[in-house]
Amino acid sequence: MSAPSPGIILEVRGLDKAFGATRALDSASLQIREDEIHALVGENGAGKSTLIKVLAGALRADAGDITWLGRRWFPPTPAAARDMGIATCHQELSIAPHLSVTENILLGQEISTAGWVCRRESRRHVIRILETLDQAHIPVDAPAGSLPISSQQLVEIARAIASNARLIILDEPTSSLTQSDAQSLFALIRRLRERGTSFLYVSHFLEEIMQLCDHYTVMSDGRTVGSGRVAGTTIDGLISMMVGRKITDLYPQTPHKQGEPLLTLSGLAGAGGKPGRTDFSVRRGEILGIGGLVGSGRSELLRAIYGLRRAQRGRVTISKYPDENMAAKSVAHRLRRGLGFASEDRKTEGLSPRQSLAENIGLSALQRAARGGWLRPRILRALAREAADSLSAVYRDIGQPVMDLSGGNQQKIALARLLFSQSDVLLLDEPTRGIDVGSKTVIYQWLGAEAARGKAIMLTSSYLPELLGMCDRIGMMCRGRLVALGPRTAWTEEKMLLAATTGANPVGDNT
């Protein structure tokens, strides 16, 4: 063992981990210096999560070396890792929603005497931590579950700070944050770096990495395929390392012509002012993007159109059935009339993870593969295969459980359902969230092709470049209302942010 280079606090070498036949880590390596923000990037399934889990003590590696603060060491448990100064904030927040902010921050490291929690002392300690984070506005006695997601994230980071972490692992911290919340998170991370905390920052958002990080490590197929200074590379450079091939066009353009209006909302308003009164139409062959901050009502708008959220007022009509107000009908009825919806929450709503691909794809229209209530499995499989293949989903067997697939392929299965149900109007809530670049490209191509086939598509995204790259028209929401709607050419990222944060209408035309 050579002595660690000065300034390096964590060195990982030759790390192997296999799950059955799958090699999740194949001689992976990683070096993290003092006071740096280190980016870990790679497509889904590249091995990032496995590496993080090993560092966090949640998984045992099969082979390899970890040198932490100059000592060879394998974190045996998450608690041991935390005690040694490695704290992890997972993408899925681990907040106990019923416990208070104070209790959450001190969870597992309670201030106590003889088993009794010192409440006053705890409270004071937590307030002190939140003050150093400039987050004194967070109510320390409120149940953590009552806070917005962005504050819950801060609670997790505060928990890491409370354990005196030298290295904080952040796994996709911004995936559920709005742009402005993300920016304040970055400011906080930078401030903590100045105070001597290092970060391992995992993200799909390469712009963030360019903006925030000092060094990067790129993983692909369980191996470390590149590392270096962020200042010395570009987004294209990172992407080509991640995918091992050059992605020239992230937002492929399939020409599609717009036809007559297919879906029309008139004065649609949902419960609690989300969405507020909304009027617009989506045409055949049109891709309409909806942006806005988290909580601005993007999802609620789609859900109200589809019937998963109750509409209080207004009409939703489909051109073929002008006299039917869909807003008063059941989800089943709207499905039959051609509305289709894909959820942003793939794991608990979008898919039924233990059921097969075929059943997940067919679930909203099983009658297509049935006669008199009896399923015809061969037909179901054939139709499902056809739908999955047109999204180039990669799978072994159409009868395998959908949970076996990677995130990107799961998302393709969720979207394939809309093909199976032959929906005319595709309502897609964050269709590319948390999936790898390759799958994103496939989905973008598919969206273009479906538009070209005359479908009307509405999609939401937290990612502004995606809206600008994919959509014909873009609407921005703020506090439940659709505040601005205009053709893509009228928009820039700055204008979109302005509309989302202030409710202004920078594109004038509001049709």
Next chain:
Amino acid sequence: MSIAMKEPGARAFSVWRSLAALGPFFGLILVLAVFTAINGPAFLSLPNLQTMVADASIVAIAALGMTLVIIGGGIDLSTGSLVALSSIMCAKALAWGGFADSPALSTWGWTLAFLAGIGTGMFCGAINGSAIVGLRVVPFIATLGMLSVARGGAKWQSHNQPINVTYAFGDWVQPYVKPAWIMLAPSVWLAIVLAVIMGLVLNRTVLGRSIVALGSSEATARLCGLRIGWLKITLYTIAGAFAGLAGVVQTARLTRGDPSVAVGMELNVIAAVVIGGGSLSGGEGSILGTMAGALIMSALATGATQAGWENYVQEILVGLIIVFAVALDQLRARKMQC
């Protein structure tokens, strides 16, 4: 495409998955082997096996409905009380029709018995479902309420006295069947035929797959436009129907309607489903597994009795086996995930 390489390999997984299907049968063989070792080869004699399956038939029939409920993500605690109430209503109907002392049932008598028993069960099951859907009471509470209500109903309807129908059912559920070539008691054949039908319904119908989807992920089922409320009411009504039928078989077995019969039977029924691979969090379970589970329970009871063990030994054993079976299943699920 590079992603293709990362999808988990096929082989390691199918081993654990097929274990899920066969596990309960290994368990059954194990239980039979153990008691044969203890009680001698006579334990596996034809009459003994006939007794065991005849004993299993009542739990098995009720468990068919319970399997559906549990796969659908629910639970039904009212089964035992529904069996008692259905048994009373069945016996009352026979008494009303003048069959109480008749040596055999006419077609009308059979129809009456089944209509009264199954109808009672379905009615109560529909109330269970409606309470869960309409009043938004969780299944545990709604059916716990029914457990008490139906038991009370049974006592009320029978004035807390057994209603005898001594000869009406003949030897319909007795283990030693005539003619001998049919091998198993008619109630066993009834359970087998119904199991086949329910297996097909579960795996091959839109209703069945919708139930699996409901239990596997209710949010997904809602997103896919399934009629959740209607599905739940249907589920509990079906469970009630099977409990009612079990009540008819119970009446035939005891040759009377008894308001205090089948107390706590729901636990045996749930145990059969769970030992058979059913998951109380929904989405998982199989008819075949449940049948094996019911047989395991019955083999255990028969074996323990014949070994001369006290009743309490049997109860302790059943408890341990339930926990062990579920623990094994958890282990399997973990193996499958990584």
